[in-house]
Structures are given as C-alpha cells and as structure tokens.
Amino acid sequence: MPKSKVDLYAAIRRDAKAGLSIRALQRKYGVGFLTVQKALTSAWPEPRKKLPPRPTRLDPYKPLIDEMLRADLDAPRKQRHTVKRIFERLLDEHGADEISYQMVRGYVADRREEIRIQAGRGVVEAFVPQTHKPGAEAEVDFGDVTVRLAGELVTCYLFAFRLSYSGKAVHRIFASAGQEAFFEGHVHALNVLGGVPTGKVRYDNLRAAVAQVLGFSRHRVEAERWTAFRSHYDLEALYCQPGIRGAHEKGGVEGQIGWFRRNHLVPVPEVATLAELNTMIDRWDQEDENRRIRSRPRTIGEYFAAEQPLLAPLPQEPFETGRLFTLRVDRYSQISVRTNRYSVPVRLIGRNVRAMLHASELVVYDGRDEVARHERLIAKGGTRLELDHYLEALVRKPGALPGATALEQARSAGRFTPVHDAWWDAAVKAHGQRDGTRALIEVLLLGRHLPHEHLVTGLAAALKTGALTADAVALEARKAADADTAPAETPEPAAGGRASIARLPAAVRAHLPPDKRPLPSVAHYDQLLRLRRDRPTP
Template identity: 55%
Template sequence: MESRVELFAVIRRDARVEGLGVRALAKRHGVHRRTVRQALASATPPARKRPDRSSPRLDPFKDAIDDMLRSDLDAPRKQRHTATRILARLVEEHAATNLSYSTVRDYVRIRRAQIDLEAGRRVEDAFVPQEHAPGQEAEVDFGEVYVVIQGVKTKCQMFIYRLSFSGKAVHRVYPTCAQEAFLEGHIDAFETLGGIPTRHIRYDNLTSAVLAVLHGGDRRRKENDRWVLFKSFYGFDSFYCQPGIAGAHEKGGVEGEVGWFRRNHLTPMPEVESLDELNDKIKGWEAADDARRITGKLNAIGADYAAERDLLAPLPVDRFDPGLVLHPRVDRSAMITVRMMKYSVPAHLIGRKVRVSLRTSHLVVFDGHTVVATHPRIASRGGHVVDLDHYLELLKHKPGALPGSTALASARASGAFTAAHDAFWAASRKVNGDTEGTKQLIDVLLLHRSLPTEAVVAGIETALTVGAVTAEVVAVEARRHATTFEHAARGANADRHRVARDNVREQRVVSLTQRRLTDPAAVIACLPADTRPLPSVAAYDELLSRRHSVASEPDLSKASTS
C-alpha cells in the first residue's frame, strides 16, 4: 500500500507528463477530486484531522465532573475524588443511570491533569539537560539482585556509587540494604576512587539516611543522627531527590547503571561460595568497564575518571567505623545476643557489657578499646557461633565439660579441632588419666594463641611419635617448628635445616616427665645414640703430681736461722 506522499507524487507526475485533468486523475487513481486538487496544490500531504468524538451520554454531566475535580484542589490528598466516587455521586445527585465506569474513568484521567495545569499545580513533563563538573557530584542507589550462594538462590542488595562526570562506578553486593551496608558501601567507594565529591551526593529518601520528609518545597529532610555524623566525618553534603517516581530522573545516571550492570555482569545469576568471592569478581569487571564509552560521551569512562580523580576532596586520616554499635550483656554461657543470634566471647567477660560493631558480613566485639572476638554474621534466626578458644580458661577448671560441649562440636565442624588433636587427647588420657589428660589437651589448645596452627599440629605429631604426650613437649617442638617455618619463609640457608631439606624425621625429643610413662625402656630405646667420648680424669692427675713436688722442697729460711 503506497503512502500519501507517493500518491501525491504520482498524481503530480501524471498531470505534468500526460496533461490529465482533475476528473481523469481522480478516476485513474481512485481518489476523490478534492485529493487531486490537494496534490496539485502542494507536494506535501496535509495533516489528517483528528475527529472530535462526542460522548452523548457523558456530555450533560461534564460540568458536574469538572466542579468535583476543581474542589479537589483544596482537599486533603487522601480525600480527593476517585473515578468510582464521581460515578457514585453522578448516580445519586444527577440520576446518571446510563454511564459506564470506563467512560467516567477515561474522562477523569485526562481532565484532572488539565485542571491541575490550569491551577498551576502541575507542569508538563520536560527535562532540562544538566552539566556535571568533574569531581563535584556523585549518585548513590541500591538495586535488587539474585545470587546463587553455595547452591542456594539468595536475594541480595547491590550498592552502587557513581561519579556523575565520568560515570566511574563502584558496585558491592551485600545481604541487606541496612545502614551498616549503606555506610560500608560509601567507605569502600571513597577508598576505591581515592576521594570525595566536593559539592554533593544525590540520594533517594532511603531510611538509612532519612527519618522523615519535611514538606515545604525546599527538600528539607529529618536525617538519621549516625548519617549526620558520617557526613560530617567525611565532609560532604547530601542532595535528596523528590519522593517517588517523580524524582527518579534527578539521578538518572545511577538508575541506568543499576540495570546495565545487572544485565551485563550478573546475568545469568552468578554462582559463588560467598559474597566476598562475588565482590572480588566485581572489582575485575569494574576495571574492564573503564574501556566502555557511555552514550553521549566523547571519552571512555577510564579517561574521564583519570581527569576527575585529582579534583576529588582527600580522604580523612582516620577510618569511620560503619558498624551499628550495640551494647549487649554477656550471659552465663559466655554468649551475647545480637539481632536474635548468639555469639561467644571470652568467658572472663561473663556478666559484663561489651561493645559490638555489627557490620554487613561480620561483627567485632570490643572490651573497652580491645578487640576480644570477631565472628561471621549469621542470617538464620536463632543460630549461634561458638569459638572453643573463648572457653579454655573455664574448661581448665571444669575439664569434664569438654567432651559434650557445643564449643568442641563447633570446633570439629569447622576443622579447627583436627584429627591430631583427637589423637593427642586419647593418648594423653590413656597415660595421664581423664582429668589430667584433658588438662594437657587444653594447655595444647592454648598454644594456638601464640603459635601458628601448622607448628602446633607438627608439635603434636612429634610428641605422639615418641610417646611423650605432654603439653611441655608439644610446646618445645611447636616453637622449634615455628622457627623452622619462619626461616624457610625468609629463604634461610638449607644447610641449617638438614632435617627439613632431606624430609627425614628424627626422634630428638627427651620428655621431662618420663617417670609417668608405663614403659620407660621403650622410650629410652627411641633416644638417639650418644657418640660423645667417655669422660676422663687424667688431667686432674697432673695437679696431684705438682702438689707432691712442691711439698718435697726444703724450707731454706728455717735452715739459715738455725
């Protein structure tokens, strides 16, 4: 089917070449003579007129509907007329029995906007292009993403921080969009990009920052005290967009970044073991995106960021603690309760209050200014995290509580309590008895606080080899192995460590408590041969002969006197 432009062109050509009249041209092309005259008058077809469709059933009631909509200009927002209410009033007050809901709804939708415009309550949707100076502005938002973590599909939140001039963005995925994730994302972005915008950062009205939107047209907000402290610490100002969908275009750069990054890097859903692994991958993707050129930009993201980086304000010397600060009390089980989950702390803190910094992936427990515990944050309500090391001093006085303790079960599950520990414990109880043998194990576990795990395990294995199952022997051997590992790490001369070089195990341990062993002869047989020569007292005989020679000499002084 030919267009009207083509039809006009053909009519004009036939009239020009063949000299046909209006009637003949109309007959040839099957159009009205009026169309032929329009084509001969102008090569451009006239615009089609929209028919002014009438609503014979609605027309008598349009004035009444307009009056109701005008009364809404001064009414509270939640008490304005809906299309359903307007139809009900027309039926009750004007006997409008033949009107349908869809007819009233379509008219109200169009007419309400027109009345708002006439009253100055609304402006036509329009956008004014904005210019962003380098180093001055940034935008922040959260986006919902799904990640397969250890085989489980998990809903997460992606924090996005984007510099407005260059488009350089930092993305981090967190379990939630709570305030600790909000602050941690800012700190990571500031440190990654090497500075802070000098003018402001644009935000939605996030609950992590805003407690209430204060009406009055000047974008005033009631802000969270911790958010105010964070802004003051890093020295930047916030700019809040209009509430709802109306303010989305005011930070359109980061809104578009959420969708672009999700489609290009998180589709299909990434499969990882942890969010830390995913965030490490994201850092690589961000580096690759430096070569991307955003539509409407002359340079790539990396080139514009290089020009913008030096114009950012410097970071403060100290680092803000992004965690939510809590002060729980330690119960009788040496546990604290944080967000319905339990975490262990050292037993000597029972009954005291501690300070907790709750962060997105972990929590840190302080006693004053000293860090006493660090635990991964758990999401399952009613869960618990127990560290065996926190109970060792208590178990020293109650060794019988160790075998069935939750702390020991957790240590076994995590791999911290190895098969070597179990073997030492069994051998120690066999030699020293249950109580003393368990105490020896606890002393060995205490060595982990000052020595590497590899060294302690090596010390246990050496002690088991020679049958000297005491904590003193494990300590001596663990320190020797720790020194060996340290020299090997520093590249020490291999000749100084012949045993490690030749991979030959030598039994050079002498127990300090051999009398406790049931078979001392077996232990003595394991000792290395003594190749030193037997001791001799021949040198002392020379002293005896010298003494005899001195005694046999005469006393000349007495002889002269006589």
C-alpha cells in the same frame, strides 16, 4: 477571625506570647480549652482522621464495570464504553435499578485511568536529557544480589557510588544495607575516587539517611549520624521523590547496578568470604574503566581521568563508621547485637563490654583491650561462637565439650579438624573420657600461642608416635615452627657447624662447597669407659 485552623493556631500562640490567659483566649476566639492547649503545644493542627469508606449500593456492580473498562483497552477508540452506555447496560442486563447515573460517573472517572495504568497503558512520561558537569554530581543506591557464601545461598546488598559525568562507579557488597554499610560504602568509594563531588549527590529515601519524609516536598528529617557524616565529608545530598518516580531521577546508578549484576554476578558467584568477593569486585571496577557507555566517543577511564582532578579533597581525619554498643555479657558468655548473639571470653561473664558493629564484622572491647572479633552474621536470630572463648570453663567441665555448640561451629569452619578428632579419640582410649578430653582442651589452649597449622602438624606427629599429652603436642608443634623459620643463609663456621648445615633447607645446601672435614669420633670416650671397667672394685 482566622481563615483556617492553621491561622487560628498561629493567632492563639501569638496572643499567648503577648500575655493573654487561656480563659481570655477561649473567649476571644470562641474555642474550647482543648483547642487552646493543642495550639500551644503544636503550631501544626492534627490532621483529621480519615474515615473508612462507607458501603454503597454500587459495590456489587463495581466488578462488572471494571470488566467493561478492561474490554475497552483492546476495543477500537470510537467503540469504547461511555459512562452512559455503562449505566444503560447495568440497568438492562443486570437490573441495577437501585443505582444512579451520578454514582456510575464518579466511579468510572477514577477507575478508568487506574485500569489503564495497571495494564501498563497509562500516560507516557517524558524524560528530559541532562548535562552533568565534571566532578560535580554523583548518585548512590543499594541493590540486592544473591551469593553462594561458604556453600550457602544468601542475599547480600550491592552498594554503588557513580559519578554522573564520567560514569565511573565503585561497588561494594555487604551483609546488610544498614547504616554501617551505607557509611563504609561511601568511605571506600571516596577513597577509590580520590575526592568528593563538589555538587549534589542524589539519594533515595533510605532509612540509613532519612528519618522522615516531609510531605511531597524535597525536605527530609535526616538521621543524626548521617548528618554528621555528610558534614565531615562535605557532601550535599539531594533526595529523590518517593516511589518509582524517584527512581527515574537517579537512573544512572539504577541502570549501573543492573548492568553490573548481569555482567559480573551471573552465574551466582561462589566464595568463602565477602572479603574474597569484594577483592574480585575491585578488579572488575578497574576493568570496567575500559568500556564505553552507549555511543560515547571515549571510555569511562578517559572521562574519569579528566574528572578526578576536579573533585574536592578528602578530609584528613577518618570518620568512625561503626556503631558502638555497651552490652552486658550473659551467663552463656554471649552478647546480643541486632537480634544475633556472639561469644566473648568466659572471664567477662556478668560484666559490661563495648561492641563496635561494622558492616562486615563485630569487634568487642573490654576497656581498651580487644577481646573478640567476629564476622557479622547475615541472617537474624543467628549465633556465632568461638571455641577458644570457652576453654577456661571446659577445663573445669570437660564433659560439656562433646555437645558444645562452639565445637560444632569450629568443625564447620575448619578450625577443629579430623586430626583433632583422631587425637582426641586416641587420648580418650588411653586416659579415659575425662582426662583424655582435658588433655585435648590443654592442646586447644596451646593455640593461643602457636599458629593453627603448626598445632595441627604437632597433633599429627604426636598421634603417629602415640604421644597423647599436651606437652608432646607442644614439642612437635614447636619443631614444625622451627622448621618453617630455619635460616635461609649460610651460618658462620663454628663448632658443631656440620649439624647447623644439616638443618639448612636442601635448596641452600646444594650451593654450599663440599665439607671435607673428618667425621667426629667417640673413640676417646670409649677409652675412658674401658679404664673405668678395669678399675678394681673396692
């Protein structure tokens, strides 16, 4: 007979492949039908269910024992409680006649070391120094950081990729620590380093990479997209042990994240966008090459200069780091991506669109055409709407504009300025609520063809002159655009050259020779008018 249940399952599966029926397997091994079925379904027996701990007579006295063990932490080594002394005190001081010595001994054997660890006095672990070959090894990790983003305090995630030999580290801050950020951080770091480590890259058990941890071994069930990414860049992953023990196995990047956070992100940075912050981080990474790690004789940059040529070359083809979704546009002209909602043009309501989710932005496609691009939301359950996506619907429903969520978000983002509001109020007074609002919507539609700053300039000019129509705003906006794009060089002399020169910038006109031509006269036209007045009336 097989020695264990695993051997039993293996024997049943072997005999079943040889042609034995289920009934014959039951008779041969003396098991039931369900056991044979489970063996044929899986080679690994189901683990036994762990029963909940049963109450014991020792339970009321466990807090008393814990108190004695905690007192021993500060007592002289030769005057600490033994199991026998604990048992005697329970009998004499607390009348614990219903418990036995064996019960106390078993509890103390497990609990004494737990209390020492909780108090920070457990067994000291030894750390063995390691030597890293240049260009061979690296470490990767995420760390959370707090940033004041657009005036709001939010939690973001700092990605760090650190070469073990030189200590050269590349950082990137993302709105999330998801798989998209994990991939984009790798791509950015490898491009900055100019190559790929030829040896092992140490990781902890991030969900972006590891789907399942198999027992206490180093083996992992990897996420499929991570396996494809590793294969594309020829990365060799080494996964650390779970928990705090695994953190010591990649102490270089753990310490690097803490150092970077303390030296560059204190005080809390205040930025408008994450792109602005990442530009600052790129500069800090470059400056950090001039520092030395502990007592090393050379700087990080000098070590990296020797290590960089030993890295493996980057692949020629890029890897798509974003995650593609096929989504249906609801009646609010929105799509839902990872618990957040984003707007798309109203013409797509009821249709399916493709959304490519990146670490910092969301791009929406209708077929091959890009129809929307949003900055990715950080919090869950948020909504990001673009006022331009609703303009076709607002032309038919102008009364919905004053309370529109997209309008409030446009105001907060600075896209709908006080100049818009002032022109809108004047248009409503002149044309009425409906027609004035519709005129504003027509002005907003001009933003699809005119730059935002020129449109605001046109609105201000039209408001100043009292021209409260979309055509007048378009004319003033195009004048502002023409003024910005006026030629910077002297035009060729031609008829009407004086007017052309007058349109040049003042800095250019100052270097031109004086124009000695006489001013144009309209006297000849006046003679024609006089002749017409002298003509007799028929």
